[in-house]
Amino acid sequence: MEVTASARSPKIxxxxxxxxxxxxxxxxxxxxxxxxxxxxQVYHMFRRLSVSRQTEGSGLGLAIVRDIMEAHGGxxxxxxxxxxxxxxxxxxxxxxxx
Numbered sequence: 001m002e003v004t005a006s007a008r009s010p011k012i013x014x015x016x017x018x019x020x021x022x023x024x025x026x027x028x029x030x031x032x033x034x035x036x037x038x039x040x041q042v043y044h045m046f047r048r049l050s051v052s053r054q055t056e057g058s059g060l061g062l063a064i065v066r067d068i069m070e071a072h073g074g075x076x077x078x079x080x081x082x083x084x085x086x087x088x089x090x091x092x093x094x095x096x097x098x
Contacts, residue, residue: 011085022074022091030085034078042078065090072096 015026034042042062066076073093080086 034080
């Protein structure tokens with residue numbers, strides 16, 4: 001029997017790594033999976049995903065995060081699959097604040 005992400009005990013993991021140019025932060029949860037089409041929409045203003053209809057919100061938070069990251073030479077993205085859950089990433093230039 002295959003165990004899906006939603007059948008597991010809730011788990012959140014926060015990560016960090018860097019490369020020569022960026023600080024990269026991640027937040028992973030093993031809960032709901034976001035389908036590929038919605039992964040492309042999650043950072044658009046006022047867009048709510050079908051999996052979040054029962055949760056309060058305006059659909060602005062992730063759009064603002066993306067805009068801030070891009071203003072500082074970074075980016076924001078999401079990856080989601082049944083084996084690993086959903087991971088939100090942000091990267092910001094290592095030169096910011098220096």
